[in-house]
Amino acid sequence: MKSMATQPPAVPPGPIVHRPTPEGDGTVVLERVPQKIKPPQMYQVLMLNDDYTPMEFVVVVLQEFFHKDRETATQIMLKIHLDGKGVCGVYPHDIANTKVQLVLDAARQAGHPLQCVCEPVE
Ligand code: TYC
Numbered sequence: 001m002k003s004m005a006t007q008p009p010a011v012p013p014g015p016i017v018h019r020p021t022p023e024g025d026g027t028v029v030l031e032r033v034p035q036k037i038k039p040p041q042m043y044q045v046l047m048l049n050d051d052y053t054p055m056e057f058v059v060v061v062l063q064e065f066f067h068k069d070r071e072t073a074t075q076i077m078l079k080i081h082l083d084g085k086g087v088c089g090v091y092p093h094d095i096a097n098t099k100v101q102l103v104l105d106a107a108r109q110a111g112h113p114l115q116c117v118c119e120p121v122e
Helices: 055-066 070-083 093-110
Strands: 016-020 028-032 042-048 084-090 113-118
Touching: 016 084, 042 055, 042 070, 055 070, 055 084, 055 093, 070 084, 093 113
Parallel strands: none
Antiparallel strands: 016 028, 042 084, 042 113
16 A cells, blocks of 8 residues: 655755855856745635525535535535525535536536536636
8 A cells, every 4th residue: 555645745846056155256056946835816716696406405415516515515505595505515626616617517417507617716
């Protein structure tokens, strides 16, 4: 069996630059420049309220596709029902888009007009 990682993945070292010294005698210093990395832009997946999708269907979607427990799923569903929309989860772009598509496919398959969208966080 493969052993489990105990450390977070190491940040790859930044590039090395060749910097001539101020003396101008041809001496060059090799300098490691810190890597410029940013965390990925995150996207929140929102579900929108409508008058037709059954509450139970929304709760099950939140449990199955967003891994919410029954109580949390019910709270999110009720928030959407009352406020018009609510956040189901926050993910990198590809995962957020996939979640939206899975929800829309399941809703259409079941004949419900449920709407689900994603938008960048901040
Ligand atoms: N408003 C719906 C009803 O009363 C329930 C509902 C909740 C629908 C959340 C969509 O995203 C939704 N049956």
